[in-house]
Amino acid sequence: MVAMATTLSPPLTPLYSTSTSTISFTLKTPSPIHLKPINHSRRTTTLIITKSKNTDSADGPDRLISAICYFYPFFDGIQYGKYVINQFTFLQTIIQPLVPAIRVFKSFPFNGFLVFLTLYFVVVRNNNFSRYVRFNTMQAIVLDVLLIFPDLLERSFNPRDGIGLDLVMSLDSTVFLFMLVCLIYGSSSCFLGQIPRLPIVAEAADRQVM
Secondary structure, three states, X not given: OHHHHHHHOOXXXXXXXXXXXXXXXXXXXXXXXXXXXXXOHHHXXXXXXXXXXXXXXXXXXXXHHHHXXXXXXXXXXXXXXXXXXXXXXXXXXXXXHHHHHHHHHHOOOOHHHHHHHHHHHHHHOOOOXXXXXXXXXXXXXXXXXXXXXXXXXXXXXXXXXXXXXXXXXXXXXXXXXXXXXXXXXXXXXXXXXXXXXXXXXXXXXXXXXX
16 A cells, blocks of 8 residues: 555655845945135235236335435436526525435436436336336436436537526526426325326336336
8 A cells, every 4th residue: 555655646846946036236326526616816816916016006115215216307407496596595495405415416426327227227127116116217217318408408508698698597497497396296196196197208108117
């Protein structure tokens, strides 16, 4: 019976349970990249400082330097006031405080030429100074250059008396008064931070100062 049961019973087929394992992938979301803005403040500041050298704005030292420059042509042409100063007492009062400085300026024959070279090459041609200083310095230089013309006239035409002497006296007095007005107007405007534009010389100074 046992043998028959064994013979009749079908072979046992092993059952294999196939289980599918699920592999899960976790995708990480990339963190956002934060771009820092480039700070141009230092570069901008540098450009502003460089550009300000070419402006006409003036601070305290610029005003002082510009005002002093106008004394140069006045000191160089003080001899043209020899007639008018003796006639008017108030002019003597104005000139009296400047006498020590005038004597120092006139003490050496080449002082005027040395001051001219210093102002032109050290100040006017130096971009480290503001345009305000360079413009006013150039105006003072042009004023001094204009003194060549009355000087040449006096050397070639030097009358002793008569109408010729009257003309020379009138010419000298006019030159002196013009220099005095330029000194007062130019220096006072510089002290106030304004730009004095003198007749005849302003355009010439503009062409020299870039």
